[in-house]
Amino acid sequence: MTVRTQTLTLMQVIPWRSYVKLCKIKVVSLVVFTALVAMVLAAPPGNLPWATVLAATVGIALAGAAAAALNHIADREIDMVMGRTQNRPLPMGNISRGSATVFALLLASLALVIIWTLVNPLTAVLTLLTLIGYAVIYTRYLKWIGPQNIVLGGASGAAPAMLGWCAITGHIGWEAFALFLIIFVWTPPHFWALAIARRDEYAKAGVPMMPVIRGVAYTKRSIFAYALVLIPVSYLPVTVGLSGPFYLIGATVLGGLFAIRAYRLMSVDSDRQAMRLFGFSITYLTVLFALLLVDHYLPISGWSSW
Missing domain, CATH: 1.20.120 (Four Helix Bundle (Hemerythrin (Met), subunit A))
Structure with missing residues (x-):
C-alpha cells in the first residue's frame, strides 16, 4: 500500500469534515478578526511584534474552535429538533459525543499552552475564563434563563477583542x-x-x-x-x-x-x-x-x- 493510498484510507476512516464543522469556522473567523485588529491597535504603527501576533492569533483561533465544539456537545439535543442545526455532526451521528469532547479539550489545551508560553499568562487566564463563560456558563445556564439570555451571555463573544489587546500590552x-x-x-x-x-x-x-x-x-x-x-x-x-x-x-x-x-x-x-x-x-x-x-x-x- 502506497503512502498516498494510506493517507486516503485514513481520511476516509476519520470524519475530518465533521471535525471541521465542529469548529464553526465562519463564526470563529470573525472572532479572530476582532482580536487581530485589537492586537494591531495595541501596537504603535510600524512596530508590530509579529511573533506574538502570530502566536496569539493561532491560540485565540484554537480557543474559539474549542468553544464552538463544546457548544456543539452541549446543544446536541436541541440541535436534533431545530431545522437549521439537524445536519450538524453530532445530531447526524457522524461523531460520537466522546470523540467530540476529546477533540474540544485537545484544542483548548493546545490554545492555552500556546498563549501561556508564547504570549503572556494574563491572556491565557482570560482565554480560559472566556472558554468557561461561553461553553459552560452561557451554554448550560444563561441560555435557559430567559429572553435576556443573549445580553447576559454577550460578554464571552465580546472578550476576544480584549484578549487581543492584552496579548500585546500585557494588561487591560x-x-x-x-x-x-x-x-x-x-x-x-x-x-x-x-x-x-x-x-x-x-x-x-x-x-x-x-x-x-x-x-x-x-x-x-x-x-x-x-x-x-x-x-x-x-x-x-x-x-x-x-x-x-x-x-x-x-x-x-x-x-x-x-x-x-x-x-x-x-x-x-x-x-x-x-x-x-x-x-x-x-x-x-x-x-x-x-x-x-x-x-x-x-x-x-x-x-x-x-
Whole structure:
C-alpha cells in the first residue's frame, strides 16, 4: 500500500469534515478578526511584534474552535429538533459525543499552552475564563434563563477583542474595554434578528429566546433600541484616543445604516428581512473593525488625529 493510498484510507476512516464543522469556522473567523485588529491597535504603527501576533492569533483561533465544539456537545439535543442545526455532526451521528469532547479539550489545551508560553499568562487566564463563560456558563445556564439570555451571555463573544489587546500590552486598558463594549452592545440585535426568523425552531426546542417569550414586535423594538445605542458606543475608540476622524465618520455612517435597517424591520412582517438584518450586522462589525485598522495607519500617510 502506497503512502498516498494510506493517507486516503485514513481520511476516509476519520470524519475530518465533521471535525471541521465542529469548529464553526465562519463564526470563529470573525472572532479572530476582532482580536487581530485589537492586537494591531495595541501596537504603535510600524512596530508590530509579529511573533506574538502570530502566536496569539493561532491560540485565540484554537480557543474559539474549542468553544464552538463544546457548544456543539452541549446543544446536541436541541440541535436534533431545530431545522437549521439537524445536519450538524453530532445530531447526524457522524461523531460520537466522546470523540467530540476529546477533540474540544485537545484544542483548548493546545490554545492555552500556546498563549501561556508564547504570549503572556494574563491572556491565557482570560482565554480560559472566556472558554468557561461561553461553553459552560452561557451554554448550560444563561441560555435557559430567559429572553435576556443573549445580553447576559454577550460578554464571552465580546472578550476576544480584549484578549487581543492584552496579548500585546500585557494588561487591560480603557481601549480594550471600548472594543469590548462595541461587540457587547452589537451582540443582542445581531442574534435577535436571527431569532426572529428561527423563532418557531427555538420554541420547539424550548429555548427562551426573546421572540418566543416577548413576541416578534417587542424584539424588533429592542433591536432598534440597541442599534441606536450602538452608535454612541461605537464612538468610544475616539474618546479613549484609539482612533480619529476617519473612523468617526465611518462609524457614523455604518451606525446610521444599521439603525435605518432596524427601523424598517419594525414595519414589515418578513423573516427574510430579519435574516437580511442579521447578515448586515456581520458586515457592520467587520467593516467597523476594518475602519479601526485603517484609521490606525492613516497618520503614516499624513492624516492627523484630532
